[in-house]
């Protein structure tokens with residue numbers, strides 16, 4: 001994952017751009033990928049596909065010709081999708097178009113103007129403070145032309161057409177934690193799933209430009225939407241912080257419940273938050289009206305109450321490979337795989353027994369004097385095996401992790417005391 005990051009991070013990956021295409025083509029060598037193309041100008045629901053954008057040169061210089069800012073030195077020195085502009089401007093006029101990072105004096109900020117067209121340059125606060133001349137020369141040579149927006153799709157088919165969606169965006173030029181980490185973790189997750197046999201659900205990973213990529217894909221695949229049972233948006237998975245799970249707009253969905261209980265068993269330092277309360281991304285398009293897929297997001301952002309939220313180097317030139325690590329990426333990949341693995345096993349637990357199980361007869365009795373909590377749990381879980389509770393429902397009712405319930409259910413499965421069903425199969429007699 002770090003090798004891919006080192007190879008791709010510095011590319012000029014704007015929404016529709018050569019750098020984005022180059023990165024996506026490279027990723028397509030890692031896993032079997034279909035690349036969907038949507039032409040500039042095409043209407044997708046209420047949106048329109050943007051033009052391809054490229055920058056030939058962009059710089060600021062003194063009237064004497066001293067170069068102060070140059071996009072050749074860093075891709076973030078020009079606003080993404082900046083209009084072309086060339087002329088002599090007053091310092092005041094320049095400052096209306098010169099962006100700096102609000103807190104980091106030595107960082108160049110990431111600024112984009114996809115839909116409110118304007119020209120703009122970005123610099124460090126230090127550079128801006130040194131600008132004392134009355135007039136400067138600005139040159140921004142950018143080009144807008146018809147192109148195609150591209151969405152990469154990796155599919156791991158399961159027995160069922162019911163699908164879990166994964167998504168990550170690739171449109172942040174010369175930055176790493178946001179957004180390349182989500183992409184490489186997603187690719188690695190798919191690589192693992194491709195080697196897993198007997199998957200019940202189908203998995204689709206989308207690699208796309210933020211927001212417009214999700215709208216483009218969904219509007220062209222409306223037939224797939226009814227089969228989308230849940231999803232996870234992936235990003236900011238390399239910084240040194242605990243995992244954050246943000247629920248969908250339907251926090252009581254079976255998918256949300258399962259993710260919540262499984263997450264408890266995967267990162268003891270992790271925290272959770274309501275929809276839109278941690279960090280909003282492409283999951284918004286999946287949760288939106290007419291789509292309504294319960295898509296959660298997993299990241300490592302700092303808690304919203306903590307000042308460097310989402311993380312110190314966010315949307316700046318300091319978001320480099322230096323702030324992420326292979327170890328954390330692997331840990332995040334394992335959290336995502338753990339969440340998906342729980343969903344695969346989240347069947348309705350159908351009891352083959354009536355009454356309490358004769359536990360000692362099956363060799364699964366736990367001595368309540370030695371392990372009172374384990375003994376109580378065993379009974380509490382057994383009581384809920386009735387063909388009407390999924391594994392995650394039992395975990396939710398008991399306030400424990402999915403994995404803790406699964407440990408007991410696995411023993412019951414081994415002794416053929418229960419089976420799992422994808423549909424409810426109530427075993428209690430009906431009463432009128």
Ligand SMILES: [Zn+2]
Nearest residue numbers: 172178179315
């Ligand atoms: Zn971002």
